[in-house]
Amino acid sequence: MPEKPEAAPQQAKEDRPLQIHQDDKPLLEALPLPPEGTFVDPKAKKKAAAAGDEAAGGDAAAGPAAHPVVARLRQQFPDVSLEPVAQTVDGEPIVTVPAERWLEVARFLRDDPELAFDYLSDLCGVDYKDALQVVYHLRGLGHDRRLTVKVNVSKDRPEVPSVVEIWPGAGWHEREAFDMFGIRFLGHPDLRRILMPPWTPEDVFPLRKDFVDRRPKRERKVRPR
Amino acid sequence: MSLTREPAQELQLDPRLGDRVRVEDLGGGRQTMVMSMGPQHPSTHGVLRVVLTLDGETVVDAQPDIGYLHRNWEKIAEYMTYAMTVPFADRNDYLAAITNELVLVQAVEKLTGIEVPERAQILRIIFSELQRITSHLLWFGTFGLDLGAVTPFLHAFTAREYCYRLFERATGARFLYGYLRIGGLRNDVPDGWIDDLLAFLDQLEREYWPGFMKLLVENEIFVRRTKGIGVLSREDAIAYAASGPVLRGSGVRYDVRKADNYLPYDRFEWDVPVGENGDVYDRAIVRMYEMLESARIIRQAVKELPDGPVMAKVPRAIRPYGEVYHRVEGPRGEVGVYLVAAGDTNAYRARWRSPCFVHLQLLPLLARGHLVADLVAIIGSIDIVLGEVDR
Amino acid sequence: MPEWLVAALWAVLKASIALAFIGLNFIFLVWLERKVSARIQYRVGPWRVGKPHGWLQLFADAIKMFSKEDVMPAAADRWVWAAAPVVVFTPAVLLFVILPVGPNFGVQPDFNLGLLFLSAVSSFTLFGIFMAGWGSNNKYSLIGAMRAVAQLMAYEIPLVLAVLGVVMMAGSLSLQRIVEAQKDYWFVFPQFLGFIVFLIAAIAELNRTPFDLAEGESELVAGYFTEYSGIRWGMFMFAEYTNLFTMSAIAASLFFGGWNGPILPPVAWFLIKTYAFVLLAMWIRWTLPRIRIDQLLDLGWKFLVPVGLLNILITGLFLV
Numbered sequence: 001m002p003e004k005p006e007a008a009p010q011q012a013k014e015d016r017p018l019q020i021h022q023d024d025k026p027l028l029e030a031l032p033l034p035p036e037g038t039f040v041d042p043k044a045k046k047k048a049a050a051a052g053d054e055a056a057g058g059d060a061a062a063g064p065a066a067h068p069v070v071a072r073l074r075q076q077f078p079d080v081s082l083e084p085v086a087q088t089v090d091g092e093p094i095v096t097v098p099a100e101r102w103l104e105v106a107r108f109l110r111d112d113p114e115l116a117f118d119y120l121s122d123l124c125g126v127d128y129k130d131a132l133q134v135v136y137h138l139r140g141l142g143h144d145r146r147l148t149v150k151v152n153v154s155k156d157r158p159e160v161p162s163v164v165e166i167w168p169g170a171g172w173h174e175r176e177a178f179d180m181f182g183i184r185f186l187g188h189p190d191l192r193r194i195l196m197p198p199w200t201p202e203d204v205f206p207l208r209k210d211f212v213d214r215r216p217k218r219e220r221k222v223r224p225r
Numbered sequence: 226m227s228l229t230r231e232p233a234q235e236l237q238l239d240p241r242l243g244d245r246v247r248v249e250d251l252g253g254g255r256q257t258m259v260m261s262m263g264p265q266h267p268s269t270h271g272v273l274r275v276v277l278t279l280d281g282e283t284v285v286d287a288q289p290d291i292g293y294l295h296r297n298w299e300k301i302a303e304y305m306t307y308a309m310t311v312p313f314a315d316r317n318d319y320l321a322a323i324t325n326e327l328v329l330v331q332a333v334e335k336l337t338g339i340e341v342p343e344r345a346q347i348l349r350i351i352f353s354e355l356q357r358i359t360s361h362l363l364w365f366g367t368f369g370l371d372l373g374a375v376t377p378f379l380h381a382f383t384a385r386e387y388c389y390r391l392f393e394r395a396t397g398a399r400f401l402y403g404y405l406r407i408g409g410l411r412n413d414v415p416d417g418w419i420d421d422l423l424a425f426l427d428q429l430e431r432e433y434w435p436g437f438m439k440l441l442v443e444n445e446i447f448v449r450r451t452k453g454i455g456v457l458s459r460e461d462a463i464a465y466a467a468s469g470p471v472l473r474g475s476g477v478r479y480d481v482r483k484a485d486n487y488l489p490y491d492r493f494e495w496d497v498p499v500g501e502n503g504d505v506y507d508r509a510i511v512r513m514y515e516m517l518e519s520a521r522i523i524r525q526a527v528k529e530l531p532d533g534p535v536m537a538k539v540p541r542a543i544r545p546y547g548e549v550y551h552r553v554e555g556p557r558g559e560v561g562v563y564l565v566a567a568g569d570t571n572a573y574r575a576r577w578r579s580p581c582f583v584h585l586q587l588l589p590l591l592a593r594g595h596l597v598a599d600l601v602a603i604i605g606s607i608d609i610v611l612g613e614v615d616r
Numbered sequence: 617m618p619e620w621l622v623a624a625l626w627a628v629l630k631a632s633i634a635l636a637f638i639g640l641n642f643i644f645l646v647w648l649e650r651k652v653s654a655r656i657q658y659r660v661g662p663w664r665v666g667k668p669h670g671w672l673q674l675f676a677d678a679i680k681m682f683s684k685e686d687v688m689p690a691a692a693d694r695w696v697w698a699a700a701p702v703v704v705f706t707p708a709v710l711l712f713v714i715l716p717v718g719p720n721f722g723v724q725p726d727f728n729l730g731l732l733f734l735s736a737v738s739s740f741t742l743f744g745i746f747m748a749g750w751g752s753n754n755k756y757s758l759i760g761a762m763r764a765v766a767q768l769m770a771y772e773i774p775l776v777l778a779v780l781g782v783v784m785m786a787g788s789l790s791l792q793r794i795v796e797a798q799k800d801y802w803f804v805f806p807q808f809l810g811f812i813v814f815l816i817a818a819i820a821e822l823n824r825t826p827f828d829l830a831e832g833e834s835e836l837v838a839g840y841f842t843e844y845s846g847i848r849w850g851m852f853m854f855a856e857y858t859n860l861f862t863m864s865a866i867a868a869s870l871f872f873g874g875w876n877g878p879i880l881p882p883v884a885w886f887l888i889k890t891y892a893f894v895l896l897a898m899w900i901r902w903t904l905p906r907i908r909i910d911q912l913l914d915l916g917w918k919f920l921v922p923v924g925l926l927n928i929l930i931t932g933l934f935l936v
Contacts, residue, residue: 027304028303028304031567034567038548038565039546039548041568089336089548090551092549118464119463122550124574124576135563135576141477144484144485148550167464169466169467169586171586172583172585173583193292195291195297195615195616206297206300207297268834268835282759282762282909369905370834371834372905373826373833373906374825374906375657376656376657379658383658440903444904446826447905449908450908450911596908596910597835598835598906
């Protein structure tokens with residue numbers, strides 16, 4: 001649709017164009033990656049810091065870093081940084097794995113009989129100010145261990161190894177993450193857009209916080225109030 | 226006539242659709258035919274398009290093409306407060322709105338640490354099981370339609386109508402309720418509602434369910450149409466993260482209700498029906514028996530329903546921190562929500578894990594080598610709701 | 617008046633009556649199907665248009681059908697596409713020629729090649745269906761037409777085999793003679809195997825559920841007539857329902873004594889028996905799911921044909 005010239009004020013009263021989005025700036029704001037691995041209430045953090053000085057040793061033992069799943073991973077991959085280790089509000093450990101070692105770790109997570117995360121419950125992307133993040137929620141059948149794995153990638157080269165060969169069910173989730181965030185999954189057999197129409201411009205990723213709807217403005221005649 | 230042979234090549238049906246389809250030479254002058262089934266088609270359960278590569282009537286390849294109902298719930302949820310997101314979550318899987326609300330509401334409750342009163346917990350069980358029954362009733366009807374039997378559809382709708390009347394009386398809406406609130410339920414059930422619920426269960430168990438079995442599931446044609454079709458092996462089911470009746474149809478005794486116990490399901494005695502072969506028939510049978518199990522849970526839950534409030538004290542504005550991945554067992558499988566909260570009234574990231582989305586990617590695997598008629602049965606047996614696939 | 621003119625006028629009169637009956641019968645059957653399916657499905661069916669029981673609905677349906685837009689697909693094979701409904705429609709009407717409505721009453725019931733005519737003309741429908749499927753230039757239509765061809769070929773043979781047993785007993789191909797031969801007992805008793813084969817094959821021949829693969833709605837949208845609308849679509853429906861009536865009439869005549877019966881006039885008996893079969897076909901249609909194409913062909917070739925042959929063998933042994 002060609003751009004219409006700006007309507008005169010008198011006309012605008014009769015058919016005022018209804019704007020759907022602000023065109024120039026995104027409405028949402030990206031936050032920087034939380035250094036703790038997950039967003040923590042600053043008040044609680046201060047309180048914990050005040051209380052944690054004397055009981056630091058005890059706290060660390062109870063915290064997510066001491067979780068058996070994390071401990072097992074540390075034991076197997078002493079050279080892989082799992083930091084920051086955190087936990088979700090319901091006590092599920094979160095580890096952050098560097099992208100270049102992720103495939104190796106993933107294979108171990110599935111095949112190790114002590115971990116046996118054979119069920120990739122979900123895979124999604126998250127957009128932060130300084131990085132894109134892929135989040136894997138791992139479960140297993142026959143045990144109740146849970147694990148969230150995060151892989152951070154830079155926005156300049158958002159490339160993560162695909163886990164399709166480990167968990168085939170990741171196929172469409174990865175396509176969706178590619179579609180929505182532009183994260184490229186290396187080794188994915190069929191990485192193309194899945195939900196967005198195929199004629200979407202190549203640099204448009206709707207779930208990124210800086211997404212702006214640059215389609216031609218839709219105009220609708222509304223009765224002036 | 227344009228039914229002339231195209232040369233064997235990589236063929237794009239329409240460059241704007243972005244399909245990758247290959248017309249293959251099968252030798253002896255035969256070629257595969259590419260057929261675009263949907264998005265307007267009677268049995269694609271919404272707006273699904275499947276690009277079929279056919280050899281005669283045999284499916285060589287079936288590539289689902291989705292996104293026709295895409296409205297990006299995840300983005301819109303970032304704009305809205307947690308409470309505003311709940312009614313919109315109804316629209317994801319519009320046939321099982323209660324479980325959609327449940328998963329979201331419980332995720333927010335986990336984030337904020339709100340304790341839900343016991344009566345509300347038990348009522349949530351009752352409603353989500355009733356929702357499972359309605360959803361399976363609709364599946365039964367449409368699955369009959371997929372197999373060419375029209376009557377079961379209307380019989381199932383008769384029973385379903387009864388359910389929806391119950392829903393309407395309790396929640397004020399038939400389909401998209403907005404009934405579950407963060408911290409409990411919007412309102413308590415009206416007087417006499419429980420009796421009517423039990424009367425419905427009686428009728429379901431005594432009249433509807435045996436009738437459905439006799440009318441369709443035990444029919445010789447039905448059995449022949451479904452046995453051995455679309456077999457999903459145990460290993461594939463787990464590897465592809467299938468869930469719900471699809472996973473259990475393949476013989477995996479796994480149910481999020483048992484595994485996560487997100488509502489006090491462990492108080493009640495109930496079984497998880499599983500299939501043996503993972504074919505269409507087993508998935509159908511699992512769903513049929515799940516209806517009875519749901520009825521069984523509701524009966525026990527009604528007995529244990531305590532008095533008390535149905536809504537906890539909830540702060541006016543919720544500004545939680547942290548993140549949570551919560552999942553519940555919807556009628557179609559594992560519905561999950563991943564919320565990242567950064568201290569705002571809106572979620573920083575809201576992710577919807579839809580079981581249908583996961584199941585639909587099994588379609589090429591299941592359909593290969595079967596006939597077009599079987600493909601329709603397979604689509605019916607994985608029970609997709611396109612509203613949830615596309616979100 | 618010269619004799620030939622009388623004969624000609626008489627023929628025209630008979631044909632007009634038959635055609636009028638066919639037309640009315642068609643809309644009545646449509647209404648009946650809607651009512652029967654409604655009863656089976658806990659519904660009431662047509663109700664509003666005309667009291668009681670929405671009887672005016674049948675005319676409303678017909679008017680609607682006539683007034684719908686006639687859309688021809690741009691890529692259709694024009695002539696083939698346009699001719700197909702006529703080709704399907706004509707044999708359906710032609711079959712009325714051999715129906716014995718009463719003793720020596722009907723268009724031409726004492727046609728000495730009656731049953732041969734039946735099998736010849738009824739397979740003519742095949743051409744029309746295939747023309748529709750091919751001419752529409754639609755892949756659903758094409759698959760539907762292919763299915764129809766495979767199906768009708770597979771079921772024409774058992775149909776003829778089943779009829780053959782009756783012919784052997786009556787010693788004639790004329791339906792009139794066959795009905796007269798059933799004065800004392802119905803052929804369904806000695807020919808029970810034949811009747812079963814005939815029933816299944818006839819329903820398959822009529823393209824009705826569980827054998828409605830050619831128009832299998834859930835798979836092929838509407839099969840070979842996906843691209844038809846308005847009156848052209850109506851002609852397919854017309855043919856379908858007329859065939860239903862004809863097949864029922866033939867079943868009644870071959871196996872259930874046709875117009876034979878006490879007290880009531882023969883025409884009444886004929887109609888009662890025919891409509892009993894129509895209702896049976898409707899009952900089956902609204903109860904069963906659809907069979908699959910490979911199962912359909914298996915049933916036709918591997919079950920019905922051998923049973924039909926066995927039936928002929930048994931009949932022959934008894935007659936000898």
